[in-house]
Amino acid sequence: VGALMAAQDLAGRTVVISAGGTREHLDPVRFIGNSSSGLMGVALARAAVQRGARVTLVAANLATEPPAAVDVVDVGSTAELAAAMDVHAAAADLVVMAAAPADYTVTAPSPVKLKKSGDAGLNLELVQTTDVLAGLAGHRPPHQVLVGFAAETAADPAELRALGQAKLARKGCQLLVLNDVSGGAVFGAEENQVTIIDADGEVATAAGSKTTVAHAILSASEAVRKRLAS
Numbered sequence: 001v002g003a004l005m006a007a008q009d010l011a012g013r014t015v016v017i018s019a020g021g022t023r024e025h026l027d028p029v030r031f032i033g034n035s036s037s038g039l040m041g042v043a044l045a046r047a048a049v050q051r052g053a054r055v056t057l058v059a060a061n062l063a064t065e066p067p068a069a070v071d072v073v074d075v076g077s078t079a080e081l082a083a084a085m086d087v088h089a090a091a092a093d094l095v096v097m098a099a100a101p102a103d104y105t106v107t108a109p110s111p112v113k114l115k116k117s118g119d120a121g122l123n124l125e126l127v128q129t130t131d132v133l134a135g136l137a138g139h140r141p142p143h144q145v146l147v148g149f150a151a152e153t154a155a156d157p158a159e160l161r162a163l164g165q166a167k168l169a170r171k172g173c174q175l176l177v178l179n180d181v182s183g184g185a186v187f188g189a190e191e192n193q194v195t196i197i198d199a200d201g202e203v204a205t206a207a208g209s210k211t212t213v214a215h216a217i218l219s220a221s222e223a224v225r226k227r228l229a230s
């Protein structure tokens, strides 16, 4: 009975999770993207459903099937992700930005397929996309918990932590899930290893399947929510 009750600790909560990687088109058939599979965000969505939450998954080019019991909002680019998050996050208790948004978009995408011109190269002009997470933090309802992710390559754990603290402060989110991607191991992998930090430092670590890590992130978020509500 205890385990069953604990498993429903998100009953009545609205959770919005972004997952996958955004794509910025150069022309109708080519894009700049990244290797995020969306597995971590999908694991979070599934875990939140199991714990009783109502879940919206804002899905950017997932390489995996979203769970059946979530509302899926498909997006392509970072601008589309930003617009969808603005709509869906407004009434959420918990918002997790597990997606990997492209940081740059093409200044002037071609409406028609680009053709090669002799043996000339191609210069692409890019501009920064909007920072979705920082934008959400800027108009966060007081009760809402906002969680970011940061995949960093760091020389050692101390550097990883320093990068994480600076990023959390810059974004203005309540929690940041940090993982070390030196070597590129996590992309598309089933296993993950993370450190969860708040503005004061480490609050939890988790290692194992993305499901295990997802539950740890939800538990840390729920602890923050209780603190905000008290």
Ligand code: CTP
Pocket (backbone or CB within 6 Å): 078, 097, 098, 099, 100, 101, 102, 103, 129, 130, 131, 132, 133, 134, 147, 148, 149, 150, 151, 171
């Ligand atoms: N993020 C976002 N909007 C962007 C870029 C990132 O909301 N345009 C979110 C990601 O979903 C993640 C967090 O911000 O939750 C950190 O992403 P990351 O790429 O590590 O941070 P950046 O600010 O883009 O910094 P950089 O890539 O230069 O390290």
Ligand code: CA
Pocket (backbone or CB within 6 Å): 101, 102, 103
């Ligand atoms: Ca980035």
